[in-house]
Amino acid sequence: MSSETPGRGFDAASFLRHCSRKPGVYRMLDADGRVLYIGKARDLRARLGSYFQKNVEAIKTRALVARVAGVQTTVTHDETEALLLEQALIKQHRPPYNILLRDDKSYPYIRISVEQTFPRIGFHRGQRRGQSRYFGPYPSAASVREGLSTVEKVFQLRNCRDSYFNNRTRPCLQYQIRRCTAPCVGLVSEEEYRHQVALAIDFLDGRDDQVSAALEARMQQAAEALDFEKAAEIRDQIAAIRLVQQKQYVDTQRGDVDVLAVVARHGMAVVELLVVRQGRVLGHHSYYPRVRSEDTEEDILEAFLGQYYLGDNGDQALPAEVILDRRVDGVEALGEALRAARQRRVRFAHVVRGERQGWLRLARDNAEQTLIGALANRDNISQRYSALASLLRVPTPPGRIECFDISHTSGEQAVASCVVFGPEGAIKGDYRRFNVNPVQGGDDYAALAEAVTRRYQRVTKEGKPLPDLLLIDGGKGQVRSVHDALAAIGLATLPMLGISKGPSRKAGLELLHRPDGTVITPAADDPGLHLLQQVRDEAHRFAITGHRARRGKTRSGSALEGIPGIGPRRRQQLLHHFGGLQQLRNASVESLAQAPGISHAMAETVYAWLHD
Structure with a gap:
């Protein structure tokens, strides 16, 4: 991987010698004077100095510094003032290396x-x-x-x-x-x-309960006055209100809260906002910030918070509390900035209990599902297929990709997965699992060879289509083993690629291995790589779920055995309370906590066990 140095004409050492150590905002410029990146710092010299070190790991930082031809700074009184100025400048310039919030409409x-x-x-x-x-x-x-x-x-x-x-x-x-x-x-x-x-x-x-009480009193008065038609109308009103209350996840009659969760994978990110007012969940909205593969979920959420709450509509959307799905640096400064700019005090929390934990779990689930849907979008998949053709230097994109992975526990109960993708996305009807039993437990090379041999012997026998690209989750050892297995059944020319996470094991630094030993090092933001990551992760998920199912079949006794703190009597009480194992699996943490003898902490343990 080639190392990159700061842009020509910019003397970073000289600049840093005269740079202030006060709080402020910095703007990095390219050779044409365009703003590349805007950031804030408590200590400008220390923060900017971290960009121009010789050994910078982050790909994004190296790419940014390679284009820097100048840096402008603005000193502020404190970090709060710097945050306010940073958000104003980001909104004005929309720099390409900043994480940007795309949706800027009023609410x-x-x-x-x-x-x-x-x-x-x-x-x-x-x-x-x-x-x-x-x-x-x-x-x-x-x-x-x-x-x-x-x-x-x-x-x-x-x-x-x-x-x-x-x-x-x-x-x-x-x-x-x-x-x-x-x-x-x-x-x-x-x-x-x-x-x-x-x-x-x-x-x-x-105030649903007060409304219902008032309507019930009026219904009673109408009935006593023998105005049964009016009483029936009011009865229908009360029933409609009860139905709305049942649809709410929780209704605590208190709390104006925003709940935020972020999920980022394969070059895409979703920030999910769950809006709660007066204890009622009003709905949720998904945001798709512009990100790079190396941006962490913490960085994405921190950037979103500043742009969302200090934007033009922040005064309208400001709650009393913001719940985050992870710890984020800088929320203290954001709180001070909101107090200065909006004259409102906002509490930020990432460790919550009770109904707030339920809201947070709901936001996380929605974020995950939204990202899955975005990745499966047909237009998005098509663009990534085209990029994959460029990455592999082939004239046309592969029409059918099949990927294999292995999952086991200390070499036991090994399961191989085969997932299939086409230009329209995942083809789940063609997914397959194989219970594999290599001679030596934990031998992934042999397990992959066995699964691939069984798969393609059957495919060729039945005359079904072969893949245009066979993807293996692994490096050169796995690729060599699978290639030898394919050669043994007459499929040595089948196009094949291995994908490994590279020496640092970080996402975005994957290496692609060909059977001839050559290695491709794709850019972290390459859409073709994002497609391969998506296919590999799906194979990994499918293998793990198959392994858990196989392992579960070997267990004797109740499916609830092994839950810490749950003995035979409590197992029986749980099953009796919910009416069966399926109903128990469908129960939320809050519902579990209402069962006899189950504390909230124990309910969380049971829920995690049933959904692991």
């Missing part, structure tokens, strides 16, 4: 125009105006529309524009489908409509 709200005689409920995005009440912010337009639909069904408030409302002579379709009480033509009194507006406001503020 949507539900608006009720309480200043009007018959208030209107509707979707709102942008600056707040007048005396209207605003509820949110919601993480996406879809979550706002879902909330609007619920309120319209339950409280039957009008959603039409004023020009339409003022010119009606008869009720519209909304009245016919029981989503509006038709105040436009006088079918509801101002007092009754205002009462429904007040209930809707309480509902949107998270």
